[in-house]
Each structure stands twice: as C-alpha cells, then as structure tokens.
Amino acid sequence: MLSLYIHIPFCVGKCHYCGFYSTVYSPSTAVAFISALGREAAGYHALFRERLFESVYIGGGTPTVLSPGQLGLVMDAVKRHFPLASDVEYTIEANPNSLSAGHLSLFREQGVSRLSLGVQSFSPDLLKILGRPHTVEQAVDAFSLAREAGMSNIGIDLIYGIPGQREHQWLETVGRALDLAPEHISAYALSLDEGSRFLTDSAAGSLVLPDDESTAVQYESVVSLLNRAGYLRYEVSNFALPGHACRHNLNYWKRGEYLGIGPGAWSFLGNRRYQNIGDVEDYTARLIAGAGIITAEELIDSTQAANEYVMLALRTSRGIDLDRYGKEYGARSLERLETNSERLRGSGLLESREGRLVLTDRGFLLSNEVLTRLFR
Incomplete structure (x- = not known):
C-alpha cells in the first residue's frame, strides 16, 4: 500500500504539548508555501505515474487555518500530480475553532472521506493547560457542523495524563466524546516531545506529569468504556467502530510506503527514509530556486x-x-x-x-x- 501525507505548517498558535513543526499563519507566507508545495508535488508526478495512492492524509499544523480557497489549491495539486485509487481514504485534520461550512463544502467537492477533529479534552481548564485555541462549545459545534455537512466518518483525538487532570475529568471527556458518536477515537497519553513548551517547562521543574499508575488507570478506563460502546482497539491508542479503522495509520504500522510533502514531512520508500527541511520559508525559497529540500536521510538495513x-x-x-x-x-x-x-x-x-x-x-x-x- 502507498500513502500520501501533506504537511500544512500553519497554526493559530503553538499548543504547549506539540512537537510537530508549525508556525503562526501569515497570509503572504501561506501563498508562497502553496506555490512551493505545488512545485514539490509536480516533481514527483513522473515517479508515481504508474502507482496508486490508497490513502491521503492532510495534517499539520492546522490545515483548516488555510481558507477554503487556499486549501482547495492544495487539494487540486494532489489531484493533478498523484494518481488516487477509486476507493482512496482521504483524511483531513481540523481544529474546532477554524473549521467552517466553507471548508466542509470543499471537502465534499474534493472527495474527502474522513475528518480528524482535534478536540483533546472536554474540560475548559485542561484545554487551557494544553494551550488549545478552542472551547468545549466550539468542539461540539464543529462536530455537529461536520455531521450536518454529510461527513459520515469522523475521528476525535483525546489526550490523557495531563498535569492536574482528575479521573472524573477524564471519564467526563470520554463520555462527552461517546455522546457525539464518532466513528473513531484516538486516546493518546501526553508525552514530552522535542520542541514542545511542555518539555522546556518539565526540564525547568515547572511542569510535572502524573505518575505512571494514574496514567495507567486512565488508559484502562478508556479501553473499558470504548470497548463497552462497541469501539475496537486496533492499535495501542486508536479505537474504531467496525469498518472504520484508519487505513492511512494502519499502513504506517505495517511498514507500508508513504510519501510526505511539505516542510518537515517524512517519506519512506523502498528501504529509504528521508525528511524535508522543517522551515516553511527555507522550504519555499529552495523550491523556487530549484534547490534540494531533503535534510535528513537514511537507508534501512535488514x-x-x-x-x-x-x-x-x-x-x-x-x-x-x-x-x-x-x-x-x-x-x-x-x-x-x-x-x-x-x-x-x-x-x-x-x-x-x-x-x-x-x-x-x-x-x-x-x-x-x-x-x-x-x-x-
């Protein structure tokens, strides 16, 4: 199986736990980035002419920080340069505060089949600790908006093991997620990722994660609740109703091939793994100048x-x-x-x-x- 990942590097602001490459959205930077992304995609056109991509995943960052018009240009480049299977799984990530009816109309037109909504928590206090830019009400409204627009495969991301998180808050968050009845729920233990504010705060002693026993209790509780609700655990942190496991993620866990485009994106093709430069301005400048953008590479031995x-x-x-x-x-x-x-x-x-x-x-x-x- 062959998958395509597109990294949109823009956010409203950096969440405190996030280690992925992102930068604050700027209209002029976004315009230049979209042009550069089209150039990168065009550079792969001939290489993949005879192969079909079975999954597409647009992530970030926050893809829906881009306007529907801007995101439409990205999706047009995908259609133009990459052959997609007739039953392609097409996923896009969205944050509750930036998802609009215009985005959802675009997704319908472009054949997006799956929405991944970054909720993380239904506790206002914990959303502030995480540095999330949305409210609980916006999360519920965004989910409802997506359903009304015809999205029949929606995933919700949740985080546990948050500093200060009580068991009742976690159970309430899982319960609120189940009330919405998404097809997929991801439940991730908070980690201290390289480049995140939380890692810096932890090193300075101003942030302390819950102990392993508390985190284990929260994991066991979510497994139990989701199992009783009919969600199958198909990976440590991922649960889905029958027939709704994420094919893109499964391809990664099966060591399938994937092409990543955009700043900071990784690719794995054959026995070669490589990464694009993780700076949107440098990425853009290099592509415009016709220079290389790969900054890390390794060949995988047996x-x-x-x-x-x-x-x-x-x-x-x-x-x-x-x-x-x-x-x-x-x-x-x-x-x-x-x-x-x-x-x-x-x-x-x-x-x-x-x-x-x-x-x-x-x-x-x-x-x-x-x-x-x-x-x-």
Missing part, C-alpha cells in the same frame, strides 16, 4: 527493518505475523524473536494466537517495557 516491523506491528491488535516475519527477515531472526518473547509470554504480556505474536491486555498497558525486553 536488521533495522526487522526491528521496526516488531515495534510497529506489536502496537496493533493483530500483532506480529510470524510466518511473514520469518520469510522477510530470515529463520535466525525469527528464532531470536521467539526466544526473546518466551519469558514475556510466561509473564502474561504476550501470547501466541493463530500464528501471530500479540500483546495481552496487560501487555498493551506495558507495551514500552515489552519492546525493551524483546530487544535485550
């Missing part, structure tokens, strides 16, 4: 590929396909994996199921520990 497959596959409910692993990475690698996993199976963190090695419920809770022990 050992690294095998390790990546294990790390990614174990995050999913389907786990590691042992037969595929042996065929792709060799009998010796398979033997080592089975030996290293024996003690983890004995301690109830892994189990063998229909030719697959999968995490147990307890294993999902301790997935980082499982991976650490597998690679010892």
